[in-house]
Amino acid sequence: MDRMTQLVRSGRDLPTDTRPAAINPPVIKASTVLYSNWEMMQSVRSRRDKGERIFSYGAHGTPTTHFLEDSLCTLEGGDRAFVFPTGLSALATVFLTYTKPGDHVAVIDNAYPPVRKLCDEYFANRGVKVSYFAPNPESLSEVIQSETSLVLAESPGSGTFEIVDLPALSKIAHEHEAILAVDNTWSAGVFLQPLLLGADISVQAATKYLCGASDIMMGTIVCKEACAKHIYDVVTLLGIITSPEDCYDTLRGMRSLYPRLKQHEQTAIELANWLNCQDEVAMVLHPSLPDHPGHEIWKRDFSGSSGLFAFGFTDEFVAKTPDFINELRLFGIGSSWGGFESLALPVSPESIRSCGSWDGPNTLVRIHAGLESPGDLIADLQQALAKISQ
Numbered sequence: 001m002d003r004m005t006q007l008v009r010s011g012r013d014l015p016t017d018t019r020p021a022a023i024n025p026p027v028i029k030a031s032t033v034l035y036s037n038w039e040m041m042q043s044v045r046s047r048r049d050k051g052e053r054i055f056s057y058g059a060h061g062t063p064t065t066h067f068l069e070d071s072l073c074t075l076e077g078g079d080r081a082f083v084f085p086t087g088l089s090a091l092a093t094v095f096l097t098y099t100k101p102g103d104h105v106a107v108i109d110n111a112y113p114p115v116r117k118l119c120d121e122y123f124a125n126r127g128v129k130v131s132y133f134a135p136n137p138e139s140l141s142e143v144i145q146s147e148t149s150l151v152l153a154e155s156p157g158s159g160t161f162e163i164v165d166l167p168a169l170s171k172i173a174h175e176h177e178a179i180l181a182v183d184n185t186w187s188a189g190v191f192l193q194p195l196l197l198g199a200d201i202s203v204q205a206a207t208k209y210l211c212g213a214s215d216i217m218m219g220t221i222v223c224k225e226a227c228a229k230h231i232y233d234v235v236t237l238l239g240i241i242t243s244p245e246d247c248y249d250t251l252r253g254m255r256s257l258y259p260r261l262k263q264h265e266q267t268a269i270e271l272a273n274w275l276n277c278q279d280e281v282a283m284v285l286h287p288s289l290p291d292h293p294g295h296e297i298w299k300r301d302f303s304g305s306s307g308l309f310a311f312g313f314t315d316e317f318v319a320k321t322p323d324f325i326n327e328l329r330l331f332g333i334g335s336s337w338g339g340f341e342s343l344a345l346p347v348s349p350e351s352i353r354s355c356g357s358w359d360g361p362n363t364l365v366r367i368h369a370g371l372e373s374p375g376d377l378i379a380d381l382q383q384a385l386a387k388i389s390q
């Protein structure tokens, strides 16, 4: 079956010969879980201690959590999934799992900016060496070392949308016995499956597309079997848990993930093509455009593109970027994309890069194409452009 079908059918409590079932699995809230006898409790706990996912205590998730995890494995093509209170806490857990003092981590220069902060202000102060590499395999080869335990990539990169060759990064990481983790939030797991391209771990801010309604904070890790016990141990040692209601809502959001993403894709391409034809616009950073530097790798590794891209004004108009954003009526001014509403935000790549991997303009407009009509969105861009060109 196609993955689109699998996603609708996975993570469900299907009816049996003896019992009907609701389409959506129930919200099961629990701290204490009861056992019929002490021997049963001991046996369940010992299976859990070996890393088995089993309903045993609220702090290890309830069946609602487990249904969501099953769908996440289906989506990303992984063996085991874990859910977190935010996307950032999922990323932090990857670092906590795979670093100890003396280790080195290699982080892609265009990573989600709070990850850079986490590395520089937390891990670097606790004996972990951090290097950033430009989004290409040669730059990873230059910084990777025998102490490297973890490589973190993001493709396309936050704000600037460079595409990186993940199979090549995976080869280099594995030659050094390092884990490759990929932030897969942009593709939502619909258009890219990093685990099938050699990554060990795929992370998402489910806050974005999986939820799809801008009202839940949630992070996900999907990994290969070899990583499952390592991550499980850290998750349980730290007592990380998400609410069953949020798991329920995220799973419900995922049922419509494919059709939503197809619409985000189509609208973003229409907006990108329109912007590309405007005199005031110097560049559009969208991997599906044939002149995008990563276009060939994108075509090879991705099956489509999501709703997030950026563009930059010409020198004459770049100073008017804030005015342009203020003039927009349908595009909200807000950071957390992936919902149904369109958003526009200025980004300044230079302030979030450290190894010279960005030499374009220092002010871009990041656009999230929502689920409004593309014609209305283009009309809105047009009237805002007219205002700043007066």
Ligand SMILES: *Cc1c(COP(=O)(O)O)cnc(C)c1O
Pocket: 085, 086, 087, 088, 089, 112, 154, 158, 183, 185, 186, 204, 205, 206, 207, 208, 217, 218, 219, 336
């Ligand atoms: C938003 C985002 C995150 C963090 O997600 P939160 O749920 O807001 O913590 C991580 N990576 C990327 C690429 C993001 O866009």
